[in-house]
Each structure stands twice: as C-alpha cells, then as structure tokens.
Amino acid sequence: MSPARTTYDVVVAGGGHNGLVAATYLSRAGLAVLVLERLDHLGGAAVAAPSFPGHAARVSRHAQLASIPASVVADLGLDLDLLPRPEPAYPPLSPPSASYDAWREVWADAVDLAHVVEATVLEPLPLEREVRERLDPGLWRDFVTTPLATTLEQRIDDDLTRGLVGATALAGASFSLAEPSLRGNRSFLHHALGLARGGWRVPRGGMGAVTAALAASASDAGVEVVTGAGVSAVRGSDDAAEVTWHDGEQFHTVATRWVLADVAPWVLRILLGEGDDPETKPEGAQVKVDLLLDRLPDLASGDDPAAAFAGTLRLDSGLDAIEAAAAAAAAGEVPDAPPLEVHCPTLVDRSPLGAHAPDGQHLLSLLVQHVPVSLFTTDVVARQGLVVERALATLDRHLTAPLESCVARDADGQPCIEARLPHDVEAELGMPGGHPFHGDLDWPWAPNRALLDTPARQWGVASDVGSVLVCGAGARRGGGVTGIAGHNAAQAVLAAH
Numbered sequence: 196m197s198p199a200r201t202t203y204d205v206v207v208a209g210g211g212h213n214g215l216v217a218a219t220y221l222s223r224a225g226l227a228v229l230v231l232e233r234l235d236h237l238g239g240a241a242v243a244a245p246s247f248p249g250h251a252a253r254v255s256r257h258a259q260l261a262s263i264p265a266s267v268v269a270d271l272g273l274d275l276d277l278l279p280r281p282e283p284a285y286p287p288l289s290p291p292s293a294s295y296d297a298w299r300e301v302w303a304d305a306v307d308l309a310h311v312v313e314a315t316v317l318e319p320l321p322l323e324r325e326v327r328e329r330l331d332p333g334l335w336r337d338f339v340t341t342p343l344a345t346t347l348e349q350r351i352d353d354d355l356t357r358g359l360v361g362a363t364a365l366a367g368a369s370f371s372l373a374e375p376s377l378r379g380n381r382s383f384l385h386h387a388l389g390l391a392r393g394g395w396r397v398p399r400g401g402m403g404a405v406t407a408a409l410a411a412s413a414s415d416a417g418v419e420v421v422t423g424a425g426v427s428a429v430r431g432s433d434d435a436a437e438v439t440w441h442d443g444e445q446f447h448t449v450a451t452r453w454v455l456a457d458v459a460p461w462v463l464r465i466l467l468g469e470g471d472d473p474e475t476k477p478e479g480a481q482v483k484v485d486l487l488l489d490r491l492p493d494l495a496s497g498d499d500p501a502a503a504f505a506g507t508l509r510l511d512s513g514l515d516a517i518e519a520a521a522a523a524a525a526a527g528e529v530p531d532a533p534p535l536e537v538h539c540p541t542l543v544d545r546s547p548l549g550a551h552a553p554d555g556q557h558l559l560s561l562l563v564q565h566v567p568v569s570l571f572t573t574d575v576v577a578r579q580g581l582v583v584e585r586a587l588a589t590l591d592r593h594l595t596a597p598l599e600s601c602v603a604r605d606a607d608g609q610p611c612i613e614a615r616l617p618h619d620v621e622a623e624l625g626m627p628g629g630h631p632f633h634g635d636l637d638w639p640w641a642p643n644r645a646l647l648d649t650p651a652r653q654w655g656v657a658s659d660v661g662s663v664l665v666c667g668a669g670a671r672r673g674g675g676v677t678g679i680a681g682h683n684a685a686q687a688v689l690a691a692h
C-alpha cells in the first residue's frame with residue numbers, strides 16, 4: 196500500500212503501543228503523521244490472538260498487564276478499562292510474622308520512592324540530584340545505590356520472603372540481583388513505579404483491547420497507518436530525514452521532519468546504517484508458556500486457587516534459588532528450578548475466553564525466568580522441552596495433582612500448551628534478543644552532568660541523529676505497556692517543532 200503523501204511532519208517506524216500513543220498526540224496537535232508497521236497488524240507486544248484450534252480463547256501472546264497513566268488514557272480518550280487485580284501478589288506469608296512485617300515495610304518504602312519518581316515520568320527528565328533531594332536518604336541508599344540483593348539480605352530475615360520481593364526485578368533479562376551494575380535495582384524500580392501508578396492491571400478484553408483502543412484513537416485523530424511496511428533505512432540530519440520501507444513488492448521512500456523509532460535502539464542503529472553489533476545486542480531471558488485449562492488446579496496448601504492465581508504467584512523463588520538460577524544461566528545451562536511467575540488473567544476478566552467458554556475454563560500463563568536467548572542456540576527443541584518440563588514440575592510440586600490433568604485439549608486432541616522462547620519474540624516482533632524492554636532499563640532520571648540541550652535529550656528520547664527520536668520501550672523511562680515513552684517522544688517533538 197502506498198502512502199497518501201510524499202512528505203510528512205512525523206514518520207513513526209513501528210506500530211507498537213508506544214508508536215500509536217506518540218502518533219496520536221502529534222496528529223491531534225495538527226502534524227501530518229504516518230505510522231509504518233512491518234507486520235499486518237498493529238500493537239507489537241500488546242496483542243492477543245486465538246492460539247488453540249477448536250477454542251475461542253484469545254491469548255495475550257506477550258504482555259498481559261498494563262500500567263498506563265490515567266492522564267494518557269484521558270488525553271487520548273481511550274475506550275479502555277484497566278482492571279485492578281484482587282490480590283496484586285500472592286505471598287505465602289501470614290500476618291503477624293516478622294517476615295510479613297519486613298515484606299510490608301520494604302514494599303511501603305519502595306512505593307514511597309516510586310511515588311516521588313512517578314510524579315516526574317511525564318515531564319522532562321529530572322536530574323539525579325533533584326530526585327535524591329526529594330527522598331529520604333535511607334530510601335536512596337537501599338534502592339538506588341546498594342545492590343538489591345544486599346538490601347534484601349539486610350532488611351528481611353528469611354530467604355523466601357527476600358525472593359518474593361527480588362523476583363519482581365526479574366523482568367525478562369538475566370542478571371544477578373547482587374550485580375554492582377544495579378540492573379536489578381533499575382528493574383525493581385520499574386516494577387514499583389507501576390504500583391505507584393495504580394498497579395499492573397488486566398485490560399478488560401485482553402491485551403488486544405489496549406491496541407484496539409489506541410488504533411481507534413489514532414484513526415480518529417487522522418493518523419495514517421501503513422501495515423506490511425518493514426522499514427529498511429532511515430537517513431537523517433539535524434532537521435530532516437528520509438524513511439525507506441519495503442511492502443513485499445517494492446521499496447517506498449518518504450521525506451519527513453521527524454522520525455520516531457518504536458523499534459529498539461539497537462535496531463535503529465542498523466536502520467541508520469551502522470551495521471549490526473553482536474557485542475551490544477540485548478539479550479532477553481524469559482520463556483512464556485500459555486495454557487488453556489478445563490479447571491483450575493488445587494493447591495497442596497489448601498489455599499483457594501481462585502485467590503492464589505488471581506494475582507502474581509511466585510513459586511520456588513527464594514533469593515538463593517533466584518541467584519542460583521542466574522548463575523546457571525550465565526554458565527550456559529537451563530536452571531534446575533528456574534524462577535516462575537504464574538498469572539491467570541481470566542480470574543479477573545473472562546471475556547478473552549469467548550462468550551461460550553465452559554464454566555471453569557481459564558487461561559494460565561507461566562513466565563519462566565533466567566532462560567536467556569543464548570541457551571537456545573543449539574538443541575532448541577530439546578531445550579524448550581526441558582524449560583517447559585521444569586516449569587511444570589515447579590508448579591506441580593505445589594499442587595494436589597499434576598497440572599496436566601487440568602489442561603484442555605485442542606481440536607486435534609493435543610494439550611493446549613504453547614511456549615514462546617526469546618528468539619520467537621525476536622522473530623515475531625523484531626525485539627532484538629527477545630528483550631521485552633528493547634534493552635536494559637535506564638534510571639528514570641538524567642545523570643547530573645547530562646547535556647540536556649535539546650527537547651529530545653530533555654525528554655530522554657534522543658538518538659545520535661537530531662531528527663530521529665526514540666518513542667518505544669528503549670527510551671529512558673520506556674519499557675512495559677505504559678505508553679510513557681510514546682507520550683514523551685511526542686512532547687519532545689512538540690517542544691521543538
């Protein structure tokens with residue numbers, strides 16, 4: 196399909212949720228905006244689709260929970276309902292106990308810190324010292340300058356409770372929470388920011404409803420969208436650019452004042468002509484296993500499964516086990532007991548199951564951590580089988596009967612189980628290494644000495660080329676289904692235009 200014009204104010208490369216947020220803000224402000232999406236549909240990782248033949252259930256294939264600021268939902272007039280979960284997390288802790296109290300205190304402090312930062316994420320970047328001045332020095336020390344594992348060891352006595360907190364920092368990449376690089380702290384803060392924003396919520400209708408609402412809002416605003424358009428080159432200077440794409444039959448090129456990249460920064464560098472650099476390629480480390488169940492399994496503890504699975508159930512994730520899994524992954528092995536996060540979004544909203552789903556049917560997803568893309572360069576099928584087997588074994592240890600007895604069968608009589616490896620995510624979405632955040636997260640503030648001399652730098656969305664901005668997960672304050680990176684890239688364009 197050809198575009199309507201030869202020149203635009205803004206071309207957005209990639210129609211993920213952030214690309215759509217940016218495009219809609221800018222089109223509403225009167226700019227001519229073209230979105231180019233390589234796939235035949237929009238949404239990137241924020242999509243749902245039927246996965247199991249013979250069943251209507253639509254699986255949120257990648258992301259399941261969203262934390263979009265209420266102001267973005269209101270600004271864009273999104274027809275979207277983000278449902279809170281009854282148990283945001285399900286810790287096997289019981290008050291009163293020292294563990295429970297320590298767990299609550301750590302979270303209360305983390306969320307206090309997150310509230311201060313959260314107030315800045317839709318504004319130009321604060322400097323590090325400006326954030327620090329607004330915080331209790333103890334919070335800064337515990338969550339920003341001390342490796343997360345050390346803080347948890349100092350503040351919580353038992354290993355399992357430390358792990359319940361630490362596991363929230365395992366967001367699809369593999370690293371030790373003791374690392375001096377503080378990657379774990381940045382990831383933990385990202386999670387806490389979502390809590391401060393009102394929580395990580397289940398979109399009514401599944402993740403596809405987020406994209407449907409954004410696409411409708413973009414269309415109302417006059418955004419032009421071309422799907423099946425794989426961008427192959429971006430040439431830019433400080434004040435103009437050209438974007439070339441292929442539609443399966445031929446190349447097209449348009450001129451534009453701004454390019455917004457919803458692709459990962461690592462991919463953007465290739466589009467800008469720098470060649471691919473294996474050294475700096477992001478590495479995702481999460482396998483998602485989706486299952487359709489005829490009924491929820493019974494827990495050996497006797498807890499109500501409807502309560503346990505409605506939040507985020509973390510199993511076998513003591514801090515020692517998490518660190519052992521990180522070490523195994525770093526040594527090139529599938530961990531014996533990879534940390535596991537279990538979600539059942541249909542306990543909050545049954546609509547993704549379809550109108551005629553039998554009572555008791557549910558979608559369950561297992562997020563298996565510390566299984567980096569590098570583990571799957573050989574023996575892919577065998578290693579994928581091993582990961583699924585070990586994840587199910589972890590869950591089974593907590594059930595009265597193996598989960599397999601609850602799994603529905605598809606139209607061909609096969610169990611409804613689907614596993615997606617990091618390189619499947621890369622092949623499907625172009626996320627390098629299957630890294631869910633397009634690369635490791637940055638701190639959500641600017642270093643004290645940062646040169647913030649352009650709106651793009653002030654908003655944390657600059658690339659090396661003046662006319663090209665990052666509007667996706669790889670922006671500072673990007674990552675996750677939040678729309679924040681899209682909002683911020685749009686504000687940077689409006690401030691400069």
Ligand SMILES: Cc1cc2nc3c(=O)[nH]c(=O)nc-3n(C[C@H](O)[C@H](O)[C@H](O)COP(=O)(O)OP(=O)(O)OC[C@H]3O[C@@H](n4cnc5c(N)ncnc54)[C@H](O)[C@@H]3O)c2cc1C
Pocket residue numbers: 208209210211212213214231232233234237238239240241256257258259260261262424425426427457458462481483620623624625626629630631632633666667668669674675676677680
């Ligand atoms: C398995 C998994 C589970 C996750 N779970 C959660 C979760 O529960 N909650 C949460 O908040 N986050 C989650 N995430 C992370 C979250 O989904 C992403 O960070 C977020 O969706 C990124 O959105 P985006 O718009 O920035 O980029 P993307 O969603 O990556 O969109 C980029 C778009 O660009 C397109 N594209 C790529 N290359 C080109 C090209 N050359 N030309 C044109 N188009 C191109 C892609 O097809 C895609 O549509 C998860 C991610 C994964 C992979």
